[in-house]
Amino acid sequence: MEAFYEWFRWLYEATGINLTIFYDAFDRNRMISGFWMTVRLCLLCIFFSIVIGVVGAWLQGSQLKWTRRAVHGFIALFRDTPPLVQIYFFYFGLGALLPRVDNAFGIPEPILTNVQWAVISLSLFAGAFNVEIFRSGIEAVPKATVEAAEALGYSRLRAYIHVVLPLAVRICLPALNNNIVNLVKTTTLAYAIAVPEMLYVTKQIWSDATNVPEMMVFLLLAYVFLVGCVVWVMARIERWLKVPGIGL
């Protein structure tokens, strides 16, 4: 490993291509922590946005007019405003209104950290799209199939969990994949509220080492790798869910 790192030092000395993140332990650790922060943001936001999508799509089919209207309002708000504005709204707008609590040293702190605000904000943003994506899947499930479940004594909720949702997910998976890829890329906006994710640490590193072009190329490739992983996992899930006779 050491030889690998030293090669980059040699590369710098020989060509001027300065990738401090390999041969400099401090920069390397910054980049590693930034990478894991991005991964953590992605996993949390993907999870919560899917939960929001599934629950929202269920509520959208509610008998109650006001429940449906609330879901429509939520979608309008989070789909039709820029995600960066949403992050600012939560962190600077809502965050400032919330009371502060004393930490272990008696210093007042915000209830929610910037990382938590980023997770909340990005989950709601992607969740709004997921509601619509799941709805499109649900509407494509034949009514007769749902009726068969009803005739077997399934309640609306049980039919949703065991019949409608599993079929809807298979139908809307390609659209869901797109949204998740978008979400992974959108996590870079957390930079704006100083969440130390990959873009943020990259900026720190190039400020110190003045190696902007190298870091830009590296960052681009890092996202190609990250999104590539996500796409690979989603393709695996798609194959795993594939069932003969369902048009996918």
Place this chain on the structure above:
Amino acid sequence: MPESAVPLLRLRDVHKRFGAVEVLKGVSFDVAMGEVVCIIGPSGSGKSTILRCINALVPIESGSILVDGQEVNDPALDKLALRRKVGMVFQQYNLFPHKTALQNVMMAPIHVLKQDRKAVEERAWALLKKVRLEGKEASYPGELSGGQQQRVAIARSLAMNPELMLFDEVTAALDPETVKEVLVTIRELAEEGMTCILVTHEMGFAREIGDHIYFTDRGVIVEHGPPKTFFVEAKDPRTRQFLDQIL
């Protein structure tokens, strides 16, 4: 059937409308335990709607439907309790396409009746064997023929141990060759004493299997009788015209 027997199913003056169209205009009939009843009639005469009213898939406007003493036309109806007693098989099978044949049969007893998985699985194997689908347990609906799918649907319904089975034109979507395999299954059920109501266009089958034939047209029961007399002695001109066209 003995006249004194309390019928398993009793319809009295059932009315149903979809918007401006009155589909059922006062339908009344009884079905005794173990009886096989066939409902025939032209398209749009309300045959399927009768079945869908019996298991409360659609609400009725007025009248009474008693299933084993339970009133279906009651806002406080326990639909689950009703649907445990009434099984239904559809024209388009309506299997759950993401589950194997065996899982299709097992799902409702586990999810709805909360029965023990192991016992349910044993019963599901037996039911698939009964409908002659041994070896197809792990097949998905998309891998089965129409006739095979329909027999899975019958097994799925039987898994709930219903007292009454409703068959809604279950052979109408099948190839002529596969119709027979489904009819054989239904005949066996009838012979075992299962109470059945069939909406069907298979006149030969209705004649052979039915204890009683009902002819519906434009939302009313025009005429009815045991098959022996019904098919030869039907008097109403509408019945005659229908039978002449189809036989």
